[in-house]
Amino acid sequence: MSKRILSGIQPTGHLHLGNYIGAVRQWIELQHSYESLFCIVDLHAITVRQKPEELRAAIRRTAAGYLACGVDPEKASIFVQSSVAEHAELAWVLNTFTQMGELERMTQYKDKSKQHAQNINAGLFTYPALMAADVLLYKTELVPVGEDQKQHIELIRNLAQRFNNHYDKPVFTVPEYVPPKQGARIMGLDDPTKKMSKSAESEWNAIALTDTPDVIRKKIKRAVTDSESEVRAGDDKPALTNLLTIYSVVTGKSIADLEKEYVGRGYGDFKTELGEAVVAWITPIQEKMATYMNDAGELDAVLDAGAERARAIATQTLKEVYDVVGLGY
Ligand code: ATP
Ligand code: LTN
DSSP: OOOEEEEEEOOSSOOBHHHIIIIIHHHHHHTTTSEEEEEEOHHHHTTSOOOHHHHHHHHHHHHHHHHHHTOOTTTEEEEEGGGSTHHHHHHHHHHTTSOHHHHHTOHHHHHHHHHTTTOOOHHHHSHHHHHHHHHHTTTOSEEEOOGGGHHHHHHHHHHHHHHHHHHTSOOSOOOEEEOOSSOSSOBOSSOTTSBOOTTOSSTTSOOBTTOOHHHHHHHHHHOOOOSSSOOOOSTTOHHHHHHHHHHHHHHOOOHHHHHHHTTTOOHHHHHHHHHHHHHHHHHHHHHHHHHHHTOHHHHHHHHHHHHHHHHHHHHHHHHHHHHHHTOOO
């Protein structure tokens, strides 16, 4: 049997280029060789306050986004986390194996507690135990995510080993982090020192898959650049490195070739042409996304089928866990 992969994105806001390059792009490739599960992690999303109608809309839009980017529902199971109750159930058990000190070290938790200082809830703190449940329920071997999630994967590996050792049974598979080939950390267009993020304060930070062509062109025009006018990547050119990575992903050209194309030309040309390249790449994705958003029945069918396949595995694993732990009667 082929190896299993699982990944997920929170339905908060709109999918952006960072999500695509850091995560979804890998999924589309890997789905051909691995048994694949791609989740919309709505239970994670409520660790930050969400308006009910907006959350529901974001769940559907995220699912449509996966499909529009090329996740094939015949190859992969696409499902919503809250429709498989075992995620929350296993998360509870894993919470009892997770140390406070480990959670306190998580950088995502530290960042989010700063962003949401008025609501540092217990769910935000134990977020990684729920993420561990997502991964371990399916005995997942590989987890393709952006670099910001590496620390969480390391914690999940420790939890799996700790649980297995405690009961002296190999219940959980110890998963591995799969880094993106390119663009593990896409930076904000307004600030190349911070990652592009759905929840960034500035509207100039991220390019959403749903942005109109004009908005995309404007965002790229306004993107921060580095000193001197040479179009080249390098440690001393974080902004250009980021823009060149995006350019390379949307055109399939190598960064070296792009650098050659722009020898002797300034940032102005570069940005205009990058804007057009992103628009050309995104247009068919947006068209496909619109067809899924306009066909509620089709989207429901994909999510129902995905949840059913996921549930079949999840029920088995949870039963094994309850058995070894001694829960029930
Ligand atoms: P938020 O800002 O609300 O926390 P986010 O934009 O960071 O959201 P997530 O839902 O947390 O998005 O992440 C979904 C996936 O996208 C993860 O695999 C994550 O590693 C990846 N990802 C997110 N931002 C980037 C980025 N800037 N570069 C590369 N990968 C990213
Ligand atoms: N924590 C991740 C989202 C996430 C996830 C997962 C990713 C939740 N559960 C399971 C991979 C596998 C994030 O914030 N980007």
